[in-house]
Amino acid sequence: KAGVTQTPRYLIKTRGQQVTLSCSPISGHRSVSWYQQTPGQGLQFLFEYFSETQRNKGNFPGRFSGRQFSNSRSEMNVSTLELGDSALYLCASSLNRKQGPGGTEAFFGQGTRLTVV
Amino acid sequence: AQSVTQLDSQVPVFEEAPVELRCNYSSSVSVYLFWYVQYPNQGLQLLLKYLSGSTLVKGINGFEAEFNKSQTSFHLRKPSVHISDTAEYFCAAMRQFGGYQKVTFGIGTKLQVIP
Numbered sequence: 068k069a070g071v072t073q074t075p076r077y078l079i080k081t082r083g084q085q086v087t088l089s090c091s092p093i094s095g096h097r098s099v100s101w102y103q104q105t106p107g108q109g110l111q112f113l114f115e116y117f118s119e120t121q122r123n124k125g126n127f128p129g130r131f132s133g134r135q136f137s138n139s140r141s142e143m144n145v146s147t148l149e150l151g152d153s154a155l156y157l158c159a160s161s162l163n164r165k166q167g168p169g170g171t172e173a174f175f176g177q178g179t180r181l182t183v184v
Numbered sequence: 185a186q187s188v189t190q191l192d193s194q195v196p197v198f199e200e201a202p203v204e205l206r207c208n209y210s211s212s213v214s215v216y217l218f219w220y221v222q223y224p225n226q227g228l229q230l231l232l233k234y235l236s237g238s239t240l241v242k243g244i245n246g247f248e249a250e251f252n253k254s255q256t257s258f259h260l261r262k263p264s265v266h267i268s269d270t271a272e273y274f275c276a277a278m279r280q281f282g283g284y285q286k287v288t289f290g291i292g293t294k295l296q297v298i299p
């Protein structure tokens with residue numbers, strides 16, 4: 068069973084540009100969450116998508132957006148990049164069953180390392 | 185509101201010595217608890233989880249954790265660490281909200297194993 072796949076692994080962008088990151092969840096997983104990881108702030112939750120709907124959102128500015136497609140693949144977009152957006156962006160998928168705790172754990176991709184110069 | 189506190193940002197320990205990484209959570213309702221490990225330039229990998237039942241949970245790579253409801257703690261332990269355990273460890277708590285779950289991560293603890 069393939070794991071969570073994030074592309075690209077590394078990106079270098081300049082300030083003011085926009086970027087799109089992609090995440091393919093484990094087959095059958097309908098929940099996809101995005102996190103920003105920086106040395107000073109740790110893991111910060113960006114948003115979560117389930118069945119193409121955003122149902123949870125962290126405290127990030129509107130420059131950060133996302134979407135999920137019918138095949139559960141998700142994209143994250145950051146517009147007007149700032150130096151402070153340099154981070155490792157992690158995607159996690161889970162089964163997220165409605166009944167009981169089964170399938171609660173999140174499976175993470177290897178991340179996309181974004182550097183803004 | 186739910187929060188997860190990892191009291192130590194860095195823990196140095198000699199090889200073959202025991203280690204404990206501390207995690208406290210705050211929640212007024214039942215939570216599910218997890219420990220993840222992150223190796224350099226990698227994503228997070230699940231070490232172990234507590235959903236219910238026995239409070240002592242065993243995970244991969246010889247790690248275990250004990251759920252202590254009265255102290256709201258879920259400390260991670262290993263009796264003898266190896267160089268390959270050098271990594272960052274994250275504690276996480278998950279709450280059930282109706283039809284979905286919300287996960288909160290701690291800030292992480294860097295374990296440095298010294299040869």
